[in-house]
Amino acid sequence: MILQCPHCHAKHWDGERLSHSSRVRPLFGMCCKSGKTELPALEEPPELLSNLLTGADAVSKNFRRHIRQYNAAFAFTSLVTWTGPSNSSVKLDESLFAGTGSYAFRIHGMLAHCTGGLLPEPDQPVRYAQIYIIDSSEDAVNIRIQNNVAAQRGRQATADQFIDPDVWRELQAMIEEHHPYVQLYKQAYQIMREKPPEEQRDLQVHLRFKKHTDRRRYNLPNVADGEIAAILPGPGNIGAESRDIILRLHDGPLYRISDRHPAYHTLHYVLLFPKGELGWHEEIPLRDQDEAGRYKKVILMFMQHRLHPRDDQPETIFRAGKLFHQYIVDGWACIEQSDLFYLRTHQKQLRADSYRGLADVLNANDEAQPENIGQPVILPSSFINSPRSMMQLFQDAMAICRYFIHPDLFLTMTANP
Numbered sequence: 001m002i003l004q005c006p007h008c009h010a011k012h013w014d015g016e017r018l019s020h021s022s023r024v025r026p027l028f029g030m031c032c033k034s035g036k037t038e039l040p041a042l043e044e045p046p047e048l049l050s051n052l053l054t055g056a057d058a059v060s061k062n063f064r065r066h067i068r069q070y071n072a073a074f075a076f077t078s079l080v081t082w083t084g085p086s087n088s089s090v091k092l093d094e095s096l097f098a099g100t101g102s103y104a105f106r107i108h109g110m111l112a113h114c115t116g117g118l119l120p121e122p123d124q125p126v127r128y129a130q131i132y133i134i135d136s137s138e139d140a141v142n143i144r145i146q147n148n149v150a151a152q153r154g155r156q157a158t159a160d161q162f163i164d165p166d167v168w169r170e171l172q173a174m175i176e177e178h179h180p181y182v183q184l185y186k187q188a189y190q191i192m193r194e195k196p197p198e199e200q201r202d203l204q205v206h207l208r209f210k211k212h213t214d215r216r217r218y219n220l221p222n223v224a225d226g227e228i229a230a231i232l233p234g235p236g237n238i239g240a241e242s243r244d245i246i247l248r249l250h251d252g253p254l255y256r257i258s259d260r261h262p263a264y265h266t267l268h269y270v271l272l273f274p275k276g277e278l279g280w281h282e283e284i285p286l287r288d289q290d291e292a293g294r295y296k297k298v299i300l301m302f303m304q305h306r307l308h309p310r311d312d313q314p315e316t317i318f319r320a321g322k323l324f325h326q327y328i329v330d331g332w333a334c335i336e337q338s339d340l341f342y343l344r345t346h347q348k349q350l351r352a353d354s355y356r357g358l359a360d361v362l363n364a365n366d367e368a369q370p371e372n373i374g375q376p377v378i379l380p381s382s383f384i385n386s387p388r389s390m391m392q393l394f395q396d397a398m399a400i401c402r403y404f405i406h407p408d409l410f411l412t413m414t415a416n417p
Helices: 047-054 058-065 067-074 128-133 137-152 165-178 180-193 299-306 322-345 357-364 387-404
Strands: 078-081 111-115 117-119 203-208 230-235 245-250 255-257
Touching: 047 058, 047 165, 058 067, 067 137, 067 165, 067 322, 111 322, 117 128, 117 180, 128 137, 128 180, 137 165, 180 203, 180 245, 245 255, 299 322
Parallel strands: 117 245
Antiparallel strands: 078 111, 111 255, 203 230, 203 245
């Protein structure tokens, strides 16, 4: 990467510049939409984490090799393939790990971040955010190590090969010192514990993001001023915004956190955002209206901005190896789910009724029962890999063949990661 964006100073390859710009005065649209998007720089990581990510000693190399396991041990939320409240942990495609090539993180299913109660049931282990409620740091470290050993049991490499109790203790102290959500979770726990026992079972605490009054810029919130979240205690039947993070005292079915909440990534990727930097939310403004008429930044713009290295910003996420791969896949899943949400909620604007969805169902199955026919959500041809997109590509290919005549030789080339 030899060129820099003149607006946000992101590093680029020469082939990434806009076609109407020159190499002497390059312009780029992917990183910041030519200056329309702006984000604050990520904070410098604590010295301990910086040394582990950049060090050449055996401890640092071991940490980077198993950074996904370390992050999972300290995460507030679990990473799952969502099928409902009874879902399981994320299902990795282990077939990609057998080779000696580059690491690839691939999953099957709908990716989601989930949280449970702050206290486990009597027969369940303490895990995720529940560990941060424990007063003794030594007990918390021991529980994390035990959970990690149990999670790695049955794999080729045992967890004992990379467990360093000193590293676990130092990371525990670092996160408790720097991550603002540790204190928020403890405060929520104290609020619920002070309620009468008969109210605790159905009690919920909502962590609601407080939007800034100054919409001209996107500034990081100040935890000292209580700008991270508003803690709203109340019974389980109170109204809640769909983007609230809901905490309960006692464990139960997992609750899925909205990917539109700004703490969605910082609660899981604690080693990428050790100081609780917030992620994307719907109120991040653009400097100017973009070509689509938008005044607010969509999640795709946010991820594009974050995934470009800059000389004047820390390289924490880019040095995280396997965890960085996971973060990219997670970000892509958020973008895809955001697109699907938009299509589902804007069917009238997309004129989906012109597709005659009900007629399609009836024509496909003459014996269809009315009670089994729901409201269809039409995916337009602009959504990649949708049925209409694939049909449009097929028709384009057939039109090319009709114009240029069928090819005498048809080659298919594949690349296996």
